[in-house]
Amino acid sequence: MKRFAWAAVIVAIVALGLAGLLVWHTLTSPRGYVAVGEAVPPYFVLLTQLRGWLPVLLTVGLGAAMCIPFALAVQWNRSHRASLIR
Amino acid sequence: MAADDATGGDAPESIDPRYNPVFQRGYRGDVRRSLRAGVGRGERESGTQRVQREMPRPVSRPGSQPISRPLSNGEHAPDAPMAGTDRRERESGSTTPNVDDDPSVDDEGAERYLPPPRTNPYVVALWVIGIALSVCGVLVQWWAQLSQFSGAFSVQNGVPLRVLLVSLANTVSGPMITVGMATIVGLIFMAATRSRNTSSRGRDAS
Numbered sequence: 248m249k250r251f252a253w254a255a256v257i258v259a260i261v262a263l264g265l266a267g268l269l270v271w272h273t274l275t276s277p278r279g280y281v282a283v284g285e286a287v288p289p290y291f292v293l294l295t296q297l298r299g300w301l302p303v304l305l306t307v308g309l310g311a312a313m314c315i316p317f318a319l320a321v322q323w324n325r326s327h328r329a330s331l332i333r
Numbered sequence: 334m335a336a337d338d339a340t341g342g343d344a345p346e347s348i349d350p351r352y353n354p355v356f357q358r359g360y361r362g363d364v365r366r367s368l369r370a371g372v373g374r375g376e377r378e379s380g381t382q383r384v385q386r387e388m389p390r391p392v393s394r395p396g397s398q399p400i401s402r403p404l405s406n407g408e409h410a411p412d413a414p415m416a417g418t419d420r421r422e423r424e425s426g427s428t429t430p431n432v433d434d435d436p437s438v439d440d441e442g443a444e445r446y447l448p449p450p451r452t453n454p455y456v457v458a459l460w461v462i463g464i465a466l467s468v469c470g471v472l473v474q475w476w477a478q479l480s481q482f483s484g485a486f487s488v489q490n491g492v493p494l495r496v497l498l499v500s501l502a503n504t505v506s507g508p509m510i511t512v513g514m515a516t517i518v519g520l521i522f523m524a525a526t527r528s529r530n531t532s533s534r535g536r537d538a539s
Contacts, residue, residue, distance in 0.1 A: 270501060273497060273500075273501060274494075274497060274501075301504050302504055302507050302508055305504075305505060305508035305509075306507075306508040306511055306512060309466070309508055309509070309512040310512050310515060313459070313462070313463075313512060313515070313516050313519075316455045316458055316459050316462070317455075317459065317519060317523075319455045320453050320455035320456050320459065320523070321523075323453050323454070323455055324453060324527070326365070327453075
């Protein structure tokens with residue numbers, strides 16, 4: 248259960264971090280039309296293309312974050328199983 | 334009473350001192366911790382030694398002086414420790430000290446015999462988070478839909494920030510509702526599993 252919880256923590260951090268980066272890129276990128284032939288940095292293109300994955304990243308990140316209290320709840324139930332039997 | 338807390342409270346006589354109380358009905362301590370502590374010991378203990386180690390010991394009280402009665406030859410017998418000289422203990426007939434009133438009793442032992450809470454706090458937190466995520470997702474979606482058609486905007490000077498926020502809200506609300514609903518479904522599934530285990534256990538006991 249500890250491994251599962253730590254895996255959920257890592258997945259949540261990575262997915263939500265990438266989602267936050269995409270949100271930041273969306274809000275801070277120059278708004279308006281880019282003129283044809285204007286130099287655009289590669290990271291800008293990459294983040295713009297990854298913007299479509301934002302809902303997936305948010306779903307995975309939030310779901311992994313929810314797995315952490317689920318793992319803690321299961322651990323709590325196991326540790327209190329003896330008292331529940333009594 | 335400490336002895337009642339250690340042995341079950343309602344049936345203190347059910348603990349047989351000849352055997353390890355961990356394996357007897359009515360023992361209210363942490364079974365896993367006790368077993369783990371027993372496994373880690375270098376030398377094996379007999380049942381009596383373990384009972385003596387686990388059962389609470391009498392402690393001396395400031396107001397309870399040992400009583401020494403004069404012998405027939407005028408001398409006093411050597412002092413012997415005597416538990417249960419408190420008025421309340423004499424009335425109740427118990428000879429074990431009261432852990433709640435005595436600060437000299439170690440907190441670790443008293444904490445070990447606290448009754449466990451019945452409600453899982455993580456499940457409560459998950460219910461709150463799941464409902465909050467679902468409701469907030471719906472509200473964000475509602476706001477985005479209302480703002481989307483509230484008026485025309487010009488893109489000649491760039492896309493306004495409000496439009497970006499509406500687009501972002503449209504994107505975020507879907508995962509929020511999905512994860513909130515999945516959390517609620519998971520909690521219902523967990524409750525169903527626990528109730529099934531409890532009912533099967535009760536059927537086995539009857």
